[in-house]
Amino acid sequence: MTPRHQHLLRICREALVGGWTAQSTGEKLLTALILNRGDWLSEMGYTMADAIDRVGLDWIALIPDVAKTLREEGQIPDTIPTLRSSATTQ
Template sequence: MHSTIDTRMLNIAQEAALHGIGTMSLGEALTAALILNRCDWLRERGYSIAEALERIGPEWTARLREVERQFYDEVTQTRLRFNFEILPHPADTGSFTLRLLENGQEVGGGQFSTHGKTAPFTDEQSAYDEALATGRSWLVAKQSAVFPELSR
């Protein structure tokens, strides 16, 4: 019985983490807010923590802590699976290499430089900022893509 409830609650939390609670039913939104510790979502729906617990019922309330633990364990595993690093070129000021990593192995990346004919960056900070934004965007996309797989 717990496995069905846990799976349903985990799916709700994953969906909310990716897309928010805007289209969720009241019970789903409150469940997601409690699992993800989002008091702002509770306030948005006009509920206190106590009222939310009462609304989702004793069966789901009893499973909240375990589902929360499972959700954050899986988030941590996903964060460890994907990463990126930005390496400066010591001999070439204004140049950076972005390395996209999955399980510690390079799976992509790019060069960000203020030098050369096709260099789109006018200063070192712009090149670094673009490498950082590219790495973060890739990381968020990879981590988000994993969420649907986590409950299987």
């Protein structure tokens, strides 16, 4: 596990239990992307595309491995719940 991977795991774990702490904007954006929190991106005024552009491809490349580790630890779900339209639930 690389130091960058460990760093991202730490900031994601911190965000899951208590928020952002002293994270930089880039760290907050990465955390939101890793944890699949579009609402956090929106609160910061970023789209997914803007967030990806801001943090850069070197960091973005780490997201799948970090998310996998968090899933294996049970920190994030294996799947994302889907929304059903009212037409399919009636």
